[in-house]
Amino acid sequence: MSEFLLIKSAALDFSIQWICWAIAACRRTEKFYDLAGSLTFILLSLLSLKWGDNFYHRQKIQTAFICIWALRLGSYLFFRIMSEGSDHRFDRVRDHPLKFLLYWTIQGVWVFVTLLPTLILNFKKEDQPLSVTDYFGWTLWTVGFLLETVADWQKFRFRSDTSNKGRFIRSGLWNISRHPNYFGEILLWLGLFISASSVMNGKEYLSVLSPVCVAFLIIRVSGIPILEKSAFKRWGTSPAYAEYVQSTAVLIPFIW
Structure with a gap:
């Protein structure tokens, strides 16, 4: 069951990144790139807790920590790019959809791999x-x-x-x-x-x-x-x- 839920989490993660890429590529903007990544962390953390359906103290604390981190960093980065107008990391790719797609795909990998310990934890049926x-x-x-x-x-x-x-x-x-x-x-x-x-x-x-x-x-x-x-x-x-x-x-x- 946990393997299926991990696959389900990965599929949702990449679906979000690729949908956001399609919108960003059409608008030629990277302004919500970091925000999308942070919100994906929050969504997958909360959904994994729900899908695991156990709600042990360790799981709830771990999930809360990730949500706190993502809310803080995501809002900070979004406010920063809105103030500065652009992110120089994307200067050579925002006008090239396929290259831009690579950045969004890498973000999907980053989100999933970084969240992996917490996903495994939240899908655990037994507690210690x-x-x-x-x-x-x-x-x-x-x-x-x-x-x-x-x-x-x-x-x-x-x-x-x-x-x-x-x-x-x-x-x-x-x-x-x-x-x-x-x-x-x-x-x-x-x-x-x-x-x-x-x-x-x-x-x-x-x-x-x-x-x-x-x-x-x-x-x-x-x-x-x-x-x-x-x-x-x-x-x-x-x-x-x-x-x-x-x-x-x-x-x-x-x-x-």
Whole structure:
């Protein structure tokens, strides 16, 4: 039954992304790309809880955490793109429907793989008492969520100050990491996998792909590499920026 429900979840996930792609391609806009991804997280989390039809405390807490994260990040990203008008990630693809489709398909993969531990958890028929593993996982989620939220808020405040136009942020959490929000993102998904793993067995542990995939995308693909390249183009000749890069961790505060 759980395999069928996983397939059902994947089918709904990709259907949403491809329908949204069709609308976005016709309108040549990426303005609701991130919002669609966040809402898909919420929908699949809630539906998986309903389809599993158990509503154990662990399942409800895990689902609530994902909804809180998705509402916060989705609304922040939507507000940001509406304010800025566009997302430079899509400059070369928004006018090319098939290339644009690839981005929406990748988002579908990201949503499903990232949610996999929670989907497995919510489809479980048997339950286990809450343990240290659960509380440790939820603690990691809390720390990660706070890091991401505070870092985004600090950057938003910095950019909103017109006196900072053309400058890079290095205050608050950005003084101890060049990408504190991404570190928080990795931590929170690692925490949710750890909590869900308390009721896993056998091949279900392969859902560790969730935090691994998140970390890989951030560190090697669409997160840090793109932002570091963009920052170097803007401030690469600045001695202040060179000093900031040399003295500040890339991701993990004070370490790397």
